[in-house]
Amino acid sequence: MIFGQPVRDKRGMSRPLRVAHVITRMIVGGAQELVLSLMERLDPSRFASVLFTGNETGPEGSLLRRAADREMEIVSVPPLVRSPRPVKDLMAFAALRRAFRKGRFDIVNTYTSKAGFIGTLAARAAGVPVVVYSPQGHIFARGGRIEGVSGRPLRRRLFLTLRRWACRAADAIVALHEGDLEEQVDLRLAPRWKFRVIPNGIDPGRYGPPDSRRSEELRRKLGIAESSPVLATVGRLTSEKGHEDLVAAMGALARTHPAAVLLVAGDGPRRTSLEEQARALGLARRVRFLGLRADVPDILAAADVFLLASRYESFGLAILEAMAAGLPVIAARVGGIPFVVEDGKTGFLVDARRPEDIADRVRALAEDPEKRASLGRAGRARLLERFSVDAMIRGVESMYTDLARAKGLLP
Secondary structure: OOOOOOEEOOOOOEEOEEEEEEEOOOEOOHHHHHHHHHHHHOOOOOEEEEEEEOOOOOOOOEOHHHHHHOOOOEEEOOOOOOOOOHHHHHHHHHHHHHHHHHHOOOEEEEEOHHHHHHHHHHHHHOOOOEEEEEOOOOOOOOOOOOOOOOOOHHHHHHHHHHHHHHHHHOOEEEEOOHHHHHHHHHOOOOOHHHEEEOOOOEOHHHOOOOOHHHHHHHHHHHOOOOOOOEEEEEOOOOHHHOHHHHHHHHHHHOOOOOOOEEEEEEOOOOHHHHHHHHHHOOOOOOEEEEEOOOOHHHHHHHOOEEEEOOOOOOOOHHHHHHHHOOOOEEEEOOOOHHHOOOEOOOEEEEOOOOHHHHHHHHHHHHOOHHHHHHHHHHHHHHHHHHOEHHHHHHHHHHHHHHHHHHOOOOO
16 A cells, blocks of 8 residues: 655645644553554654653553653643543643644544543644544443443443543544444444544564473573463453452362462552452462563463453453463453454453353363464464554554545645
8 A cells, every 4th residue: 555645844845744642641551552552663754653641650550661761752741630530631631732733733643531532622622633532442341340430320421421522523433343343333422434443463573472491481480380380361450350250260270280370460459459369269379469570471481371351351452462472362251352362263262250161261271282282373373464563553554644635634
């Protein structure tokens, strides 16, 4: 595909399209990793990216240092916070509108719910030609309990209204998969023609293929026997991630595989209660809470199977990392996970609320190395075909170019 040339300024000089990426906070998370990947990999001769974000952090850790280390342009918006705060929300709206006008941005791409609403409306008020909204999953999941929304109908209605306004103000909305698109269309958030399906992607070279040397080295550091089955999970330790079901599954697994070890990479508000649960089940040595780690590829290399028991997962970036590492995946049949994991081909989908089901699948794979290897190879092949970062970047660059051309920014 031939993309448009850079736009020209008032002097007739060519310049890249200026793109503002707006997200509420840069904690360790899938949406934040996506933003970093886009800013790092979009063609700099055609797109000049600036990150706008609030200052909130949490026990999950922050990615701002990584962005700064990569010399990305970052604009701090202190009043941009996650929770509804009317005064701060108005201040954030005003600050973003001023910044967009002053910076003469051609494209504003907003991410997640809060930044999506405020940033999208601010971009429209500032007269930005192209506005893109990337919700990064749907917080109103059917059948799932989502932190901060479930059991609170008024808050759910408010967020749904804000999401609808953001969708109406945007020129395009990014859906992560066909199911994500259908759900948002069913809720009448926007007409079908506004959506672009662009799956998230990762760099497969960072995680695989399987490397026995890296596996042996990390197992030795952690004091894990070479013969022990090693399971791994990566993610924030929050209620919607369902780690308590994984700990319970380890209790069930211990009856037949007492040497099995679960490596838990990540941090969050649930860590203390999860550690207490593991101790109560006599699993303090079998469930290892590793905290925030910069060596996730090594952790995956040391594992035999990857587990994810989320109550809801819009896409599951951690699953892509496991697939890149050549691991079979056992994951909850919720949200966007069935669009990533092919049940019986690249892993298994389970009812994560039934820890015994998780344990049964782990037992089967622990006793069948050929099956583990087969599922892992199929998962990596699927990732390379559909979920690479290069495919994601091509999709985003194509979308930006098409929208810019439609607004007369490109010939």
